[in-house]
Amino acid sequence: MSFLNSLISGISLGSIYAIIALGYTMVYGIAKMLNFAHGDVIMVGAYICFFAVSRFSLPPLLGVLVAVVVCTILGMTIEKLAYAPLRSAPSLAVLITAIGVSYFLQNAALLLWSPNPKVFPDFFKSVGRDGEAHTGLALGPLRISYVTLVTILVCLAIMAALTFFINNGKLGKAMRACSEDKDAARLMGINVNTTISATFAIGSGLAAIAGVLYMSAYPTLVPTTGSMPGIKAFTAAVFGGIGSIPGAFLGGLLLGVIEIFAKAYISTQLSDAVVFAVLIVVLLVKPSGLLGKVIREKV
């Protein structure tokens, strides 16, 4: 049964990675850049939700909504100020800028919110009739906490909605067009800047949700909270094939499960090493990632 319990917490952690990885993969697919500040947007989302709920005593759902709105605006602002002026610059310049934005966000959080860890409130605790706190369901020996359940359901809902959105409707089509050929899209009268901006908006909004879910599972909030899940999710996106939405989902889930199994059966300290070792092996065998498209260079 500990196997099943590990599997479920692995899927739950993987779901969070998957939601974050969606942001990386969508931005990469459309703007062809790696937004390394994405992890720090998660952190900002978590702080906003924390303050909305603990300081302004908003109901948790409203707190999440505020965090989503703030992160969406933050994502679009970062894109406009930092990345849009570099649209035709070499990709290395954009990459360095993204790292710069990442440090900027971390240090801004340090200044604004101090390095003292904050304890994220538990949204999923319900007090039963017997006066005891319930944090989950028990199915025989199997324990599923509410956080786990909600995380998995939210991830599935986001995946379904996003897949539908990308495949139907004009903004989704415009995004796919921009991801294939920006110049041709421009010549179809598509505003590429607006499309990229919308991509950042969606990715950052999702990052806020992921931030809240991550904090609900690991409730210590500091200004560098976002970097580790950010890097893991980036790994997940590469693992699944960067640029591919189902790839981000699959990569995220697998990474989460591998990490939890490594913790349970190999060593807690070595879990990250195992995760990255698996990544290296996958990339050696299939350099484009699990579901990535093979891009043939024209000669």
Place this chain on the structure above:
Amino acid sequence: MSEQKTPRVATKMVPVQSHAIVPDRDADKSPVLECHHLGIDFGGLTAVNEFNLMIGRTEIAGLIGPNGAGKTTVFNLLTKVYQPTRGTILLDGNDTSKRTTAHINRAGIARTFQNIRLFANLSVEDNVKLGLHNHINYGMWGGVFRLPRYWHEEKTAHERAMELLSIFDMADLADAQAGSLPYGAQRRLEIVRALATNPSLLLLDEPAAGMNPSETAELMDNIVKIRDLFQIAVMLIEHDMNLVMGICEGICVLNFGEVIAKGSPAEIKSNPVVIEAYLGKKDKKEGA
């Protein structure tokens, strides 16, 4: 150029400005496109210089010249893929100097590419719908919440896309992946996609490249059909002289970025400067 079939067109070209000509049926209408002293430099290299051109409302115009003469550069200038260094482009009489590529498309220029640039992973219908992008009117919220407007607009777009595809006998391919189509069909789809943006001027960059004679003949019919059906102007870059001499009414010849000749097919064919540009100087050849 000598073994030429009888030209299919016998349009009379009349002068409308000092050195601009348009078909006589368009002479009383304002031209769709005017270029005045257009030029672009790349670093120290002048790619196009002193390009003056006027295209009539329903003219089929040709842009020809040896390789590297700057033909595609002219198309890139017209669509603002490149910003001109000098000169003005007037589209429907409006200055386009402050417009971006997407604006230019909305203002009425659509184009195809020398090497096909379809959205290869999307379906044929979605490619056409991307051409219709700016004619589908619903906002983000309409799309997110699937308001009645969304369904109405998506239905209209579907019908319009199918209508355009059926003009070119491609309606049965609507669900196929664009990248999986045979070469000729991909070329046709690129034209359909460009037409979907509802242009007043259609630019075709080597539409007959890689086609066999019967496909080229079909393409010629299609280009004339497009002009007649949509009442728009077409400008094409082409190396196939049968096509150019067969359907183009006004032809402009570029060499080393400069216009060396302009006129009707008959005038171009007998122009010694053009023959020299294509075949080299006569005495040199004899001397060799």
